[in-house]
Amino acid sequence: MSSYGARSGAAAGYMMKMPPLADKRAAAEALCSTCSGPIYSQGLNTFKVPMAMFEVNRAKVVQSMLEQDPSAKGLILLEGGKQQTRYDTDHEPVFRQESYFHYLFGASQYSDCFGTLSLPDGEATLFVPTYGVDVATVCGASPDFEFVKVELGLENVHDVVDVKAFVEREMKRLDETEIESSSSDGLNNEEKKGGGEPATKSKLYLLKGLNTDSGNFATPASFEGIDKFRDVRDDESLFRSISESRVFKSSAEIDIMRYTNWVSSMAHVEVMRAAKPGMMEYQLESLFQHHTYTHGGCRHMSYTCICACGPSANILHYGHAGRPNSRLLEDGMIALLDMGAEYKCYASDITCSFPISGSFTDDQKSIYEAVLAAQIKVMAMLKPGVSWLDMHREAEREILKGLIGCGVLDGGGKDLDEVIETMLDADLGAIFMPHGLGHFIGIDTHDVGGYSPGKPARSERPGERKLRTARQLDEGMVVTVEPGCYFIDPLIDAAMSDERQKRFLTERVNDFRGFGGVRLEDDVRITSDGCENLTLCPRAIEEVLDVMSGGSWPPATDVLPEMKRKWATCKEGRMEFLDM
Template identity: 60%
Template sequence: SGGGRTTSTTTMRVGGGGGGGGRYRAANGGKQMTRHDTDHEYVFREESYFHYVFGNTRYSDCYGAVSLPDGRTTLFVPTWGVEVSTICGPCPNLDDVRDELGIDGVMRVEDMASYIDDAMTEMGRRRRRRGGAMSRTTAATVGGEITDDGDGGCETMSVPPPSPPCDDVPDDRPRLYLLRGLNTDSGNYASPAYYAGIEKYDDVRDEVTLFECIAECRVTKSTAEIELMRYTNWMSSMAHVEVMRYVKPGMMEYQLESLFQHHTYTYGGCRHMSYTCICACGPNSNILHYGHAGRPNSGRALTNDDMALLDMGAEYHCYASDITCSYPVRGTFTNDQRCIYESVLAAQVCVLGRLRPGVSWVDMHRIAEGEILRGLMRCGVLRAPDDEISDYDDDDDDDDAIIGKMIESDLGAVFMPHGLGHLIGIDTHDVGGYAPGTPVRSDRPGLKKLRTARILGAGMVITVEPGCYFIDPLLDMALLHEGQRTFINVSRLNEFRGFGGIRLEDNVCITEDGCENLTQCPRAVEEVLDVMSGGVWPPTKDIMPGMKRAWSVCKGGKMRMLPLPILGM
């Protein structure tokens, strides 16, 4: 059933203006998509807002409604004729769908318009009986558009322009909420619902409130949602370990992706990936989203000197995981590889040790930048400026002062040109990052790449993914930047051109008094090398308690927590 049905309904009651009175909303699910102009259909995946409220229907073109006062849910499923049933299987049985999703009632899509009309009429009648002002009667419709096609089915129509909140709704009329809003990651809008006859409610439409309400609800995960994300993280972590065991020079990048997908699908039932897999080795690892349309997987063969950066995560019941591992293809680190790796790892551990409710995500990003810059000083890539070398003493206080100046010059964004992490849940880049009432996006290099600037709260799940990259265009620009060049040891920097990049990414749940790392991948150098040489995983002892990993095992499809002794304790 929908993980956020109760939460979002309760929030709409509060946000909608008070107690009883028959407030109501409706929603539509995802559409079946095809490849360009062909009849090739992609595997259906439910629309995220619809899934949050109604659950994973497995059927496209569904609609749903919720009575806000009592939480009663009604799902509308399409009718399939004989021809469609021959191709796609039997038409969904209403009782079976109701029982599977825990829905109170299930009807056919063609009955939705009359159902909404009847509900709106009844709401208005109740309000008049109560004197009109006792509560704000509302209704809502989320996304998409339908109309009768004359044969008991539905077809799409153009979406009308957005409507602002209606502040002058007559007391005896219910308000109709439609979901429309901007996704701050994609720049795309969620389309409001439309069906033939909805125009009669134009004067009571609100296309703002519902989107903001549900997006905010999705930011804080329920216990059930977190448990699902534990599973996706466990399965994806074990798949990363499997790839780590098999990687060797001469393999192709796409073979690493294939191994990961095979493991999560075969052993975890994860048909979908959360996003396009990034299997970048050697110089390709400085391409942040390698594998996408801009730079598709080139089929490069791994070499003995490569670092592999593998950013892959499986999805289960629409809940995402987003995990990145980096390690040497040869099975041992060179001195330079280890120096950069441990700089990134130090940034991750430093952030994990500070995560708790009330912490600013912007501050965490700056802390991660500082640790990576500190590591680059240890590697000899960065240094004190020429005019301060004579006074520089290699101690923590002087390092902190120099690193502060580096951050102020935006040098951190040269080596980590992305945000520290993002909210994750039903979507990999989950909604709510820059919701109304939250801190706005910075225009500073590095900080403007953050997908949220929120103050963290318990129940949020966020990725922690520091990285260090040597990207030629950014390095060249830094050398032309007077305020940044002064910190760079040019000859040493040039030794890292072609190195690529290293990123480590875990999915972390904010708890009441700290955080729980849902990801269970090898992170310490010793752990990575041990797994690559055939060592057991999960380990018998935790040598990195600072990673905050919540150890668990899965047997017979059921997970249980597995406390590990801390080494030396």
């Protein structure tokens, strides 16, 4: 066995000096910005992920834990995702790491692991399964711990069978260690208590908390015998720290999301160029997946592709097994394609809408412009301090304005702003945009932290209640901005028999039945004084028509700076900004 219990330079019970946490984080950030240290890449021109990005993540979580409790000591213990089989068979879907575990350890290629972080020093240890020659013949050589340490940039790697013994030993060692929390940075010194009284008991921090999108709970790590620690386990603190850390992206995380957005944007453009009447919706899905995998090394999509053409677009999460992108593309349809690839488990989430035939009808143009106006309006307002709920209402306003403009809604000749407020009060926005304006995005497409304790609660109003967060925005958040406008029969019919709503609807609405819908969706990061659009898709009508007729992309000049697109490309595995 390796000497997993011994800590370099310090036997348990003696004075310990660890490198200050802030220093570790700064060092990791430096590695990220120079893209040095261990790198993950899919080769060729795919993005080079500095594994130090996960060291930064770890430092952020440890720091947050110490902010919750400056005298915190103990072990953070997480269990990684397990390799699944399909029902009772030996069919194994491609493993995708559990997102919290990935956030801390970056171990996307290893299933059935455990991982620990020591508090307060933040030392990381990964436990991976090993196996004999028989399995190795089928799956490849059993992991070599030294290799994995270098590959993932981790301090310690051991066999998963040793996790229990490690936890027992470390908890005991920490029990005997007194933490001094009075140093200048307040967080990082650890010292043997000098005299008579016993040190405080160390805690075992496990992950448990509600995912507010699914209603499911994160499952705390478990191994046989963990019950022994029931008196010192803490199921609360870790979830708060890690989910809140994930809300605020580091520079390195922004960079990888810039890459997934770049890859996915270019794939959307390829799909726009290829789409023709006579094709099937799933052929657009297939092309997108092929482009992002073969050119971007993206093996997983962030979510199931929604390739909704014509009336299909009335189903917001079209594309699942029951509605498997199987409509024939016909002349005159609008395509609404919501597709995004992930890389090293970081997501993109992008929607483009365009006319299959290559030209917009007047009605299509009206709706497209309304949605685009909503997007531009929100982009202009996004900055630290604004409320996401307010942004949602702004988008609704623009869409209602567009619907008045094309005669679907009757403004009654009154003051436009006033009538729109009346419409909003009547929940009319949710008839045409029955989903939220957008959501946090990161390792999960619907990323965590939307409704945390102490943050604004979910609204109960139609439309607004679909929002995955109602928080104030702040620097480092990444949100999708995805206004849409749809003509969904049951919702229109409901509005037509709703006293508050029916007076605004005109006969014109019937012209739009079967139209489907338009959605535009970009991934946007909040900066210190505004926002930056990571998505690089054609948005102006002239851009859409131009690429569909073979025009180059990205364009020579940005005709729509209001979209805040930060033009970039991947060169030799790194994102470079373009002058435009």
